[in-house]
Amino acid sequence: MRYSALSLALNALTGQRRWRPAWRDAAPRERYDVVIVGGGGHALATAYYLAKNHGITDVAILERSWIGSGNAGRNTTIIRSNYLLPGNEPFYEWSMKLWEGLEQDLNYNAMISQRGVLNLYHSDAQRDAFARRGNAMRLHGADAELLDCEQVRAYAPCLAFEDARFPIHGGLLQRRGGTARHDAVVWGYARAADRRGVDIVQNCEVTGIRVEGGRAVGVETTRGGIRAGKVALAVAGSSSRVAAMAGLRLPVESHVLQAFVSEGIKPLVDHVITFGAGHFYISQSDKGGLVFGGDIDGYNSYAQRGNLPVVEDVCESAMAVMPIVGRVRVLRSWGGLMDMSMDGSPIIDRTPVDGLYLNAGWCYGGFKATPASGWCFAHLIASENPHPHATAYRLDRFATGHLIDERGMGAQPNMH
Ligand SMILES: Cc1cc2nc3c(=O)[nH]c(=O)nc-3n(C[C@H](O)[C@H](O)[C@H](O)COP(=O)(O)OP(=O)(O)OC[C@H]3O[C@@H](n4cnc5c(N)ncnc54)[C@H](O)[C@@H]3O)c2cc1C
Numbered sequence: 135m136r137y138s139a140l141s142l143a144l145n146a147l148t149g150q151r152r153w154r155p156a157w158r159d160a161a162p163r164e165r166y167d168v169v170i171v172g173g174g175g176h177a178l179a180t181a182y183y184l185a186k187n188h189g190i191t192d193v194a195i196l197e198r199s200w201i202g203s204g205n206a207g208r209n210t211t212i213i214r215s216n217y218l219l220p221g222n223e224p225f226y227e228w229s230m231k232l233w234e235g236l237e238q239d240l241n242y243n244a245m246i247s248q249r250g251v252l253n254l255y256h257s258d259a260q261r262d263a264f265a266r267r268g269n270a271m272r273l274h275g276a277d278a279e280l281l282d283c284e285q286v287r288a289y290a291p292c293l294a295f296e297d298a299r300f301p302i303h304g305g306l307l308q309r310r311g312g313t314a315r316h317d318a319v320v321w322g323y324a325r326a327a328d329r330r331g332v333d334i335v336q337n338c339e340v341t342g343i344r345v346e347g348g349r350a351v352g353v354e355t356t357r358g359g360i361r362a363g364k365v366a367l368a369v370a371g372s373s374s375r376v377a378a379m380a381g382l383r384l385p386v387e388s389h390v391l392q393a394f395v396s397e398g399i400k401p402l403v404d405h406v407i408t409f410g411a412g413h414f415y416i417s418q419s420d421k422g423g424l425v426f427g428g429d430i431d432g433y434n435s436y437a438q439r440g441n442l443p444v445v446e447d448v449c450e451s452a453m454a455v456m457p458i459v460g461r462v463r464v465l466r467s468w469g470g471l472m473d474m475s476m477d478g479s480p481i482i483d484r485t486p487v488d489g490l491y492l493n494a495g496w497c498y499g500g501f502k503a504t505p506a507s508g509w510c511f512a513h514l515i516a517s518e519n520p521h522p523h524a525t526a527y528r529l530d531r532f533a534t535g536h537l538i539d540e541r542g543m544g545a546q547p548n549m550h
Contacts, residue, residue, distance in 0.1 A: 137241055156321055157328035162335045162357050166194045168515060169353055169362035171340045171376060173197025174206035175316075176493055176500065177368035178323035178334075179508020180515070182240075185330035187509070188516035193332045194362075195324075196355060198339035202320035205370050205500065208438070208470035210393050210425050212406050212417065213502040214251040214311030215276045218267045221526030221538035222479060223274040228523045229506030230276065230310060236505060242322030244314050245420065250405040251311030252281070252290060254455070256300045260410055264306040271308070279307045292402050292456060299454045300411035311406060313417055319504060343380040343490065350380060350490035366491040366515055368507075371436070371471020373494035380487050385476045385532040386495050389430040390469040392440035394448065396462040398422030407455075414451030416459075424462060426452060430472060430498075440469040472497060479538035482510050483520070483529040491515050492529060 135141065135154050145152050168184060170177045173195050184190040195201070213233050215226035237244050255261045261280070268278035282304045287295055293302060324334055335357070342354035343365060352361040369376045371388045399422050408415040413429040428448035431440045445467065452459045475481060475495030480503065485492050493511045496503060510521035520527070526538050 137243075156325040157334050160194070160333035160335050162194060162196070162338060162355065162360055163333065165352075165361040166333070167192040167363040168366060169194050169196060169360055169364070170366045170368060171196050171353065172204070172367065172369040172372075173199075173201035173334065173336065174204045174368065174370055175202075175319055175323065175504040176370070176496075176507045176511065178320060178327055179504050180366065180368060180493070180511045181332040182323050182327040182330070183509045183512035184516060185327060185332055187512060190516055191331035193327075194360065195327070195332060195334045196338045196340055196353065196360070197334070197336050198356075200336050201324055201334060202317055205470040205472070206320050206504075207317055208393065208468055209316055209501040210415070210417070210427050211313040211316045211501065212251065212311070212415070213246070213314050214308055214406075215502070216251065216253065216267065216271055216278065216306065216308045216311065217540060218270050219538055219540050222540055223270060223276065225506055225510070225523045225527075226502065227271075227274050227276045228509070229503050232505035232509065233314060233502075234310075236322070240322040240326045242318065242325060244318040244322050246312070246314045247420075248310050248312040249417075250307060250309045251408070252286070252405055253306045253408045254286065254293075254410040255303050255305060256411045257303065261303055268306050277308055277310050279309070281305045281307055290403075290405060290407055292458060293407070294455060294457050302455075313406065316501060323508070340376060340379070343376075345380055345487055349488040364489050364491065364515055366493065366511065368493040368511065370473050370494070370496060370500065373473045373492070375436070377485070377492065377494075380485070380490055382485055382487065384492075384494065386481075387434055387474050388436055389432070389472045389474050390435050390437065390440045391427065391430045391472045391498065392444055392448070392467055392469045393425065393427040394445075394467045395419070395465050396424040396459070397465050399424070399462060402458070409451050409455040412447075412451035412454065414448055414455065416452065416456065423465060424459060430474070431469075436471060438469050438471055440467075476532060477537040477539045479540055480507070480527050481529050482507065482514060482524045482527040484514065484518070485529060
């Protein structure tokens, strides 16, 4: 069923009884050409682009819970392409371009809102670093504007400009950045992949990877064994555990990242704003809740909940840059499992096991990467060659020293 103004009107007039489920709840078959482990945004986007771009439709998504139950449904929905390094910027700008056409492509309202992402700077050194980043972005075709303090005041008057503990000197603005409704991205990709024949299998945990003669030939699951021509992993915070099933040890640590949402209030924060003197960022959802977060909890964990020290740290930063939030009540908070790579950049590569492919290491920022990650991972699986925008995301770069050390993106034990 195509979604359109006409279908909305017809359903409204007939009691909303004609809607059909957006995707089938498939039962696993004995064999697929490609099995993708994980049912987050990256896995679903990979399945969709395998079918759409490469004509590979004999594909299964195997999700241990429900699709979108991991970070895809837990993130703070920010999309942007404000990266510095040549290994990263073309990839994230490609993702931005895919976001810009995504709703038409998927025929799904993902509530993409290019409301602008503003990174504040509070010192001359930080201004110089942001000027360099902005220039790098523009060289790769992205948009970037360096604002001074008065321009920031006009753009985001909700911030503290008088007697601030960390005075705002200006900001780096990407107007095309913004937010997208995370659940809708999952549902949109799921529906579009399903329409092209992909089986979406929920409540199906992968418990083992079958390797014969050095080649991955299938998986063991809680719903029986499944043979596969190729096995692809896109399990984010569970990457090290699932890769270990094939005997691999990844340069990835799992950490908890928390997020918070306040009670709904009238429009206050029109853009996405990040504090430059601490780890804090904020936006306002369409329902009116302030959505904000900060740093990882800083210890390794597979629990999807965090602890109080980071709550205190995030709230302190909020009060420093935007004291007005002190009047708002926090409604809820939650945690997600982050796959932190040691240089803060992701991995989209083949593994030493033939027929086993890896998509991992997304750290703080994998949601914005969802379209490009799926596009490039599908390209790798179909062609055995890295996509030109993802050639730097090699698994062996930690051994060869070809790191993509995008400062501020990785776990603590990284290589600054
Ligand atoms: C609080 C928070 C805020 C964030 N904010 C942003 C942001 O604003 N912008 C941004 O760009 N990024 C953000 N991120 C990061 C982003 O959400 C992730 O990098 C990205 O979603 C990871 O990819 P994914 O969606 O495929 O992962 P997930 O949705 O986590 O998918 C992995 C799936 O694999 C499944 N799985 C695991 N093990 C198995 C198994 N053995 N068998 C079967 N299935 C399995 C899990 O159940 C899960 O559904 C944030 C993350 C968090 C936690």
